Amino acid sequence: xxxxxxxxAENAEADGTQKEAAxxxxxxxxxxVIRNEFYRDGYRSLLRLAVLQxxxxxxxxxxxxxxxxVNQPENRYFATTEDGRLIPMVSLSEPNLS
Numbered sequence: 891x892x893x894x895x896x897x898x899a900e901n902a903e904a905d906g907t908q909k910e911a912a913x914x915x916x917x918x919x920x921x922x923v924i925r926n927e928f929y930r931d932g933y934r935s936l937l938r939l940a941v942l943q944x945x946x947x948x949x950x951x952x953x954x955x956x957x958x959x960v961n962q963p964e965n966r967y968f969a970t971t972e973d974g975r976l977i978p979m980v981s982l983s984e985p986n987l988s
Contacts, residue, residue: 969977980986 967979969979971977
């Protein structure tokens with residue numbers, strides 16, 4: 891076996907620490923990338939959900955207006971006296987006086 895000189899040992903040690911530092915940086919970078927992908931995917935999912943909910947709300951508002959327009963009750967008029975008694979009404983197509 892060949893003996894390493896003091897300078898070679900220091901270089902090997904420096905290379906080892908540089909590799910470890912690079913390895914830790916790569917792991918840290920991988921963690922950051924995974925975290926960013928997680929938040930990006932969550933954002934996209936929530937965006938789809940929000941758009942779907944918006945469409946459902948618009949559909950429900952449209953259905954509400956349609957139901958209100960279709961089911962309009964007929965106006966009913968009746969005459970009353972000052973004390974609240976009903977007065978019989980005669981339609982315009984019938985004679986009022988006989």
